Amino acid sequence: MEHLLKLSDLTKEELLSILETGHDLKKKLKSGIETPYLKGKTLGMIFQKASTRTRVSFEVGMNQLGGHPLYLSASDLQMGRGESIEDTAQVLSRYLDAIMIRTFDQADVETLAEYGTVPIINGLTDLYHPCQILADLMTIQEVKGSLEGLKFAFVGDGNNMANSLIVGSLLVGASIAVASPKGYRPNDDLLERYIDHPGFLLTEDPYEAVKDADVVFTDVWASMGDEAEAEIRKKVFQNIYQVNHDLLAVADSQVMVQHCLPAHKEEEISTEVFEQHAAYIFEEAENRLHVQKAVLVHLMGVPAYVS
Ligand code: CP
Numbered sequence: 001m002e003h004l005l006k007l008s009d010l011t012k013e014e015l016l017s018i019l020e021t022g023h024d025l026k027k028k029l030k031s032g033i034e035t036p037y038l039k040g041k042t043l044g045m046i047f048q049k050a051s052t053r054t055r056v057s058f059e060v061g062m063n064q065l066g067g068h069p070l071y072l073s074a075s076d077l078q079m080g081r082g083e084s085i086e087d088t089a090q091v092l093s094r095y096l097d098a099i100m101i102r103t104f105d106q107a108d109v110e111t112l113a114e115y116g117t118v119p120i121i122n123g124l125t126d127l128y129h130p131c132q133i134l135a136d137l138m139t140i141q142e143v144k145g146s147l148e149g150l151k152f153a154f155v156g157d158g159n160n161m162a163n164s165l166i167v168g169s170l171l172v173g174a175s176i177a178v179a180s181p182k183g184y185r186p187n188d189d190l191l192e193r194y195i196d197h198p199g200f201l202l203t204e205d206p207y208e209a210v211k212d213a214d215v216v217f218t219d220v221w222a223s224m225g226d227e228a229e230a231e232i233r234k235k236v237f238q239n240i241y242q243v244n245h246d247l248l249a250v251a252d253s254q255v256m257v258q259h260c261l262p263a264h265k266e267e268e269i270s271t272e273v274f275e276q277h278a279a280y281i282f283e284e285a286e287n288r289l290h291v292q293k294a295v296l297v298h299l300m301g302v303p304a305y306v307s
């Protein structure tokens with residue numbers, strides 16, 4: 001594995017191996033075992049959007065691995081004044097050992113990888129959020145034991161989370177049902193690729209999607225970049241696309257709820273459900289740290305983890 005641009009670039013074995021490394025690094029951290037595998041390495045982190053979890057977990061993770069994280073706000077880089085991604089990639093590759101980027105256009109992440117010579121990690125684009133889905137799958141393994149054969153449901157906007165969740169779920173052998181309103185469905189190319197997959201269901205009805213689900217996911221109705229549409233979206237989504245007590249009544253009795261955060265309580269998730277499932281939602285946030293450390297050691301070829 002050369003980069004982490006999107007989950008569809010990974011094989012099932014690669015994905016499961018990252019999760020295994022994540023569990024191992026988590027165990028080592030909790031036992032006080034040091035893991036200075038990236039001593040002397042620097043990770044550049046370009047942010048064109050806000051972040052709490054992604055920034056802090058990559059920064060802390062890189063420190064725990066003995067390396068150095070470098071926060072680069074896109075607006076402070078010459079990129080913000082029009083320097084091309086192509087040139088930025090070639091220059092930064094000469095200083096850094098890996099680059100994480102959070103931006104709008106997936107094409108910018110792909111261009112960074114094409115022109116750079118170091119591993120590139122997608123820290124969220126409008127299209128995908130691979131690191132988040134890796135953390136979610138790791139959390140589900142902890143709670144449910146395995147992923148194969150589980151029934152996942154996503155309720156809400158067919159955004160970056162929904163897109164990466166479709167790819168990740170089907171890759172690990174879980175089924176995924178997505179309930180989104182017309183006009184807010186997941187990415188068209190993905191739908192074309194997966195619409196006939198026996199493990200995939202697309203519906204407008206959250207109750208159909210959540211029926212018997214083992215894990216229910218949701219995310220904000222208006223993502224970063226969609227702020228101008230927030231009021232229109234609220235009208236489309238409200239009263240229907242909310243994970244609440246009534247909706248979860250049709251799920252499996254042991255249903256687990258995941259939310260990538262930040263959450264808008266009483267919009268996509270009721271406060272009651274959020275609070276009932278908060279322990280695993282915050283574990284999911286913690287697992288960003290462990291699984292991203294796994295991504296870093298895999299991409300940077302740490303022999304203990306990469307065969
Ligand atoms: N879930 C997630 O990516 O959070 P941040 O936007 O805070 O990084």
Ligand code: NVA
Binds near residue numbers: 159222224260261262
């Ligand atoms: N879909 C959300 C996820 C935030 C982590 C967004 O893109 O804003």
